[in-house]
Amino acid sequence: MRGNFENTGKLVRLILRRERVMSAVWLAVLLLFMVGLAPALGSLFDDAARAAYAETLKNPAMIALMGPVYGSDNYTAGAMYSNAMLLWVIIAVAVMNILLAIRHTRADEERGRTEIVRSAPTGRLANLNAAMITAVIVNSALALLTGLGIAVMGIDSMGFTDSMLYGVAVGVSGLFFAAVAALFSQVFASARTAVMFSLAALGLFYLMRAAGDMSSEALSLISPMGLIQRAQIYVENYWWPVLVLLLETSAVVAVAYTLNARRDMGQGFISAKPGRREASSSLRSAFGLTFRLSQNTIALCSLGIFLLGASYGAILGDIESFVTSSDWYMQIVGTDPNYTTAQMFVSMVISLTSLMALAVVLITILKLRSEERDGYAEHVLSRAVSRRRYLLGYVVLALVASVLVQCAIAVGLYASAVAVLPDPGTLTLGYLMKATLVYLPAMWVMLGAAVLLIGLAPKATAAIWGYYGFTFFAIFIGRLPNLLPGWLDRITPFGYVPQLPVDHVNLAMLAALTSLAAVLVVGGVVFYGKRDAVT
């Protein structure tokens, strides 16, 4: 095996050079997030508010989402910080490491760069070894800077050694996923597949610990994320989970090296499986294509919106203490003597998530523009498909998406409400559906505006995102009393949506919005029929 690692040092220097910008940006953003938020979380809440907040975290839904609550009897700023942050930080750091490792292993091999390197007097394993050493360097820097950075903030419950533990836990987790990615890049012959499987492993580990945290400690310990949470940073400060994970990492690396030494360059242990030779009958029409191109986006976004609804719903169990823990929350949620806090909260959540759901609708319709820009639309329009039919296909899909995402909000909220509330009371599925679906006409007006832009000013379609941003601002910030002039939310369709249960459903208003949407869509379609298709 001697000579297998020949010239690793030179390759490490090469990789570090190529990583100068990319890894530096990743590190800077991560540090800003981790170190910057530490004092904010420390000072934003007083002891009582933190204790109240800890209570809201102690239900199965929140534990599945965020992990077990350690040290809740004396919920310090540190305990809250590691509870609220560690899991998300690990996910971000894992993504960074997966991309880093595959960029310098399988992706280089795919592009033929490795061939040049290997034809020089470098060892068989030198490239993989150099990539792993680079990962060690980057993650060590991250660990050190994170630990020092947090310690320097001088927050009461977050001392030096404990903060170093936090930094090292983050760094070792990152290294673990770099090793996993290096392993997958031996197994699969394409960088894309390797990235996908690594991300899938990350997701799987997250779900494993979610299930484990609710029911089985062993399951959580198998997941590296669950394992690291058992370090109980800023509460008990155990180092053993970090050491165990380091051992696991070494084992994964060893397997990756063994596989690398045994395979031919450019090959994987599992070759790409061939795709379909023929199109299924559902793909054989213009709408079939439109649907196929957006189905994954719509499905994933709906799932995301559902989870968003479900995680807001998970707070409903302790909603009183949660909302009253901060003036800011009270103002955003609003109070009304006729309704419970839960009802007001749900109304606020629906308003907020509907705005997010609107983005899915806009993305669906604007896909047509990127199809034009990328030169794909020409294939369809040069065949027996009229422009009108092509554009209307996108409109229909966007309408379907709008209904889907709104239902996802209602179902998500309902699923959590049933789980955390002994008696959901007025929060029936029917009520929630009604409260979310009343947003549809307003969403359609925004959709219509996008269609009109597509027909009339194709180069300026991005303007719809400006209007979207304005709507978000006017509606969300508008919830705070006396901050914005009253007319501001009147110039966005969302300002006309009845907020159940405080407002009553005004059918005339909904009909007016729907008609406006129809006029906009028809206008857009007419103009689209009159303009050049390639712009």
Added chain:
Amino acid sequence: MPALSLETVKLTKRFGRFTALNGIDLKVNEGEVFGYIGPNGAGKTTTIRVLLGIIQASEGSAQVFGMDAWKDAVEIHKRVAYVPGDVSLWPNLTGGEVIDLFVSLRGKLDRTRREKLLKMFDLDPSKKCRSYSKGNRQKVALVAAFASDADLYILDEPTSGLDPIMGQVFQEYVLEQKNNGKGIFLSSHILSEVERLCDRVGIIRDGKLVETGTLSQLRHLTRFSMSVETENPIEGLEGMRGVYGISSERGGVSFQVDSAEIGSVVAHISRFKVVKLESMPPTLEDLFMRHYNVRGGT
């Protein structure tokens, strides 16, 4: 007179201030193979896009099968198969899926023909388009076009990414379609291909059609290359009309001569006891070059 498959009258297309096409008058007969040649940026693709109703003429008219290219686009497309010049394909669909989709968007799929074409062009339809090279993406578009039953094939530089063997396969297939009475509008700057396949050609330059006609018609406009060896040294060639570029080689001379003057030049030369005479007809390349002044022409 045969029916026209394509006709443009004073076709002009402007992009903002830029005039991409300037008064193009084209007539292509049904069942004819028409070569549309010109360098990059001449306006070939723009012309084709107007003919397909993807973009609209600024002035003038464009008709296909007697129908308006813009208003009756869908009806026209039912009879036309098109291969774009720059084939970009959805990275996450396979070649086979794209072929089936393209054919279905026009009409019915002929499975045996599809399989035959896949074999001819040596294309693996189970790969994602992401992994195809330019040539392979072009093959996908070609298979999709030829697998559909069309009356007119509009091909925009279809072989620019193919290797020579595949270029040959392509040419054979086009000849086969021609024999079946199909019309073909072939934009290209591969002149040997145009020379072999086309009944007539049009040369476009900077948005203007500078020449159209059959190859033999166009050849009259240009010069033959000749090289001669004689027993006695040739005299008096310099003064003759229509003779250019005389250069002496060992034992002989070579020069170019206008097609119209060949008779008198040959008569003159024969007085010096010809040992060897070679004459090369003008190639399309010469024609082309003359229009682009790459080599010192008229």
